[in-house]
Amino acid sequence: xxxxxxxxxxxxxxxSQHDAELDxxxxxxxxxxxxxxxxxLTDRVSSTCQWSAVRRAYAREFVETFCEEVGIHHARxxxxxxxxxxxxxxxxxxIELPLEEVQRIMRETSTDSLDQVAGERxxxxxxxxxxxxxxxxxxxxxxxxxxxxxxxxxxAHVRDTQGELEEARLMENARGNGRLEDWIADNTPGIDxxxxxxxxxxxxxxxx
Numbered sequence: 001x002x003x004x005x006x007x008x009x010x011x012x013x014x015x016s017q018h019d020a021e022l023d024x025x026x027x028x029x030x031x032x033x034x035x036x037x038x039x040x041l042t043d044r045v046s047s048t049c050q051w052s053a054v055r056r057a058y059a060r061e062f063v064e065t066f067c068e069e070v071g072i073h074h075a076r077x078x079x080x081x082x083x084x085x086x087x088x089x090x091x092x093x094x095i096e097l098p099l100e101e102v103q104r105i106m107r108e109t110s111t112d113s114l115d116q117v118a119g120e121r122x123x124x125x126x127x128x129x130x131x132x133x134x135x136x137x138x139x140x141x142x143x144x145x146x147x148x149x150x151x152x153x154x155x156a157h158v159r160d161t162q163g164e165l166e167e168a169r170l171m172e173n174a175r176g177n178g179r180l181e182d183w184i185a186d187n188t189p190g191i192d193x194x195x196x197x198x199x200x201x202x203x204x205x206x207x208x
Contacts, residue, residue, distance in 0.1 A: 003096040006150035012090030017168040025180035030198050041194050050187040057183040059093045065170045070158050074098050105157050106142045113156035
């Protein structure tokens with residue numbers, strides 16, 4: 001099966017709601033009954049957690065939920081690319097799509113939405129030089145489009161089917177089911193000892 005690589009719209013983790021959700025989950029794991037986090041324990045987790053693995057698990061869940069929400073079928077999480085420094089770019093997520101699925105999305109996406117999204121994403125302006133023409137009609141057959149061009153198609157498809165899509169809402173199920181805490185626990189060496197300390201502190205506070 002011939003697969004094409006596409007990027008998905010994703011705000012990344014630097015200073016974003018996604019980053020805030022992970023921080024909140026970590027703090028909730030080590031908070032007392034009044035919801036006050038223990039800074040000593042949260043600092044220890046923050047410094048020892050393998051955050052790259054946590055963010056990858058988060059990104060995989062985001063991709064799966066995104067595709068289900070907008071009706072993209074047979075997609076596979078391919079990777080997450082994180083910049084060494086966040087000066088000019090943020091994390092990006094990529095999926096692999098069967099050629100036939102890309103062609104279906106293309107057929108079902110309006111030219112008006114493609115015009116709008118291509119114009120927004122690929123028009124050069126002050127501080128931004130586009131490497132693509134904003135006229136997607138000059139890009140050739142969709143089967144030859146790269147990951148950036150296919151992101152434009154995905155965004156146009158979302159505009160047609162969903163209007164605006166709130167990224168944070170896509171992770172509501174993961175938050176509600178405790179998966180954020182699970183990812184943090186699974187990727188923090190010594191987490192069991194820290195949890196025992198937290199349990200002891202809660203019990204001591206309850207007796208006071």
